[in-house]
Amino acid sequence: GAVVSQHPSRVICKSGTSVKIECRSLDFQATTMFWYRQFPKQSLMLMATSNEGSKATYEQGVEKDKFLINHASLTLSTLTVTSAHPEDSSFYICSAKFRGSTDTQYFGPGTRLTVL
């Protein structure tokens, strides 16, 4: 149980374009979803937290207009990287928790974004 999927697993795009990444909880209702960014050989950096039907809460230093997060349902959250640039190239990982799971988060497999 507690399976989280992400799509796509890998995406390559041109500089200036926008990219949407989907995160789905497959067998539970995710009351809260999280978006992380991970650079090579580094730990996860939390970008934002989103609750279903509410605006996302962004961590300090994360541009909300650049990283648009939508949590439209209890099983789906999307991250849109707008006007992507090469410095946005990274590994993006979502996670989810459900009511009653205390603080345990279940992670998706990640999306590798490469901006040319």
Added chain:
Amino acid sequence: QKEVEQDPGPLSVPEGAIVSLNCTYSNSAFQYFMWYRQYSRKGPELLMYTYSSGNKEDGRFTAQVDKSSKYISLFIRDSQPSDSATYLCAMSGGGGGSNYKLTFGKGTLLTVNP
């Protein structure tokens, strides 16, 4: 001082060895402690979850929490090449608000050699 300290390794052991991975933390508000395993280019996978001090065992894995020393450990018995991965400790304060956010260690890269 960082909130969570974890030796990044790398740690290399022979197959069958007992592996000990550790994290120390400074925030006494942390109540929940987790260990995640992350294979290269994959998302973290939850291995163990503990609350309060004590030991918890699951198969070859044992998680240990000593809140008085602010020290947590993960032991892997009879290590296998398939255990080769980065192990991340994570912890949170519980209690709602922003306390549910996870604070991660940097991760320890483990290689188990056949």
